[in-house]
Amino acid sequence: MINLLYRNIAKLQTIKGLSNINILRAYDKKFIKDNEDKNNTGVFECLNRQFTLTLTHDSTFRNPPSKISYEERGQLIFPGVPFHEVSGKNVVSSSPSEKIHNYLVSRFKMKLTNEATLLVGFDT
Helix, strand or coil: CHHHHHHHHHHHCCCCCEEEEEECCHHHHHHHHHHCCCCCHHHHHHHCCCEEEEEEECCCCCCCCCCCCEEECCEEECCCECCCCCCCEEEEEECCCHHHHHHHHHHCCCCCCCCEEEEEEEEC
């Protein structure tokens, strides 16, 4: 189980356009659950997985394989998106809100130039 976590991290470290890979702890997940926009359902999907990673990506990383937002009853919804680079069950990714992005950058002391944060959740 832990081996899969660290194999995934090692693989992500080799992919062009990805960096700042960190494991979210229980207190990080709680903060994000308490502060994320309720319409960002993909973030909540990531947090409900056994493991949740945070990482950053720049413009050299691939485009998402599916839509990252849609409108439902006048509300903009941000669903979970597949993330094929990670092995495991129920793999999902999502971009957090600006407030959570700022929390993650500060919490993990990320040095960013033009990257966006991303959450990736998976089960073993």
